[in-house]
Amino acid sequence: MRVTDLTLGILTLLGGLAIFWSARNFQVIPGQSYGAGTMPRAVAFVTVLVGLFIIGRALWERRLALGMQLAPWARSGAALGRVAMVLVLIVGYVLMSPVLGFVPTAFAVMVASMLILGTSPLLAFATSAVATVAIQQSFGRLLLVPLPRSDFLPFLW
Numbered sequence: 001m002r003v004t005d006l007t008l009g010i011l012t013l014l015g016g017l018a019i020f021w022s023a024r025n026f027q028v029i030p031g032q033s034y035g036a037g038t039m040p041r042a043v044a045f046v047t048v049l050v051g052l053f054i055i056g057r058a059l060w061e062r063r064l065a066l067g068m069q070l071a072p073w074a075r076s077g078a079a080l081g082r083v084a085m086v087l088v089l090i091v092g093y094v095l096m097s098p099v100l101g102f103v104p105t106a107f108a109v110m111v112a113s114m115l116i117l118g119t120s121p122l123l124a125f126a127t128s129a130v131a132t133v134a135i136q137q138s139f140g141r142l143l144l145v146p147l148p149r150s151d152f153l154p155f156l157w
Helices: 005-022 038-060 077-100 102-116 121-142
Strands: none
Touching (some): 005 038, 077 102
8 A cells, every 4th residue: 555645744743742642541550650551652753753744755756645555565455464364363363362371372373474475484383473472572581571371371471
């Protein structure tokens, strides 16, 4: 899909504003000067800045067209089928992660997504393993965000 810079900038700006709006009522952690809304607000701030930058660049270069069009590869039924399968995998992750836990579910979804999109099996398994552990360690240990656990893998990483 080809999206004009002005359209992309407006969508990015609106996305940043939506993130900020959704995080407005997040509570501060007792005893600390920051809370659950700190990271979403930081992401929203950066997203708004990027959106404004893209809009400004489009205006500076006088590219004022709005809109988008599908690339030729996106018009094929196979490509749309692969996109639909990835969306099904995301829904599957949402439904299965409370049952199986984050690590096995995320690993399986990443491997399946990469294989569906044509990545070699060795690269799909290796990348998924590294990404799963990196995400789990980043969120679970560094940011202290509890990720879904289950009886399937009860130990802490």
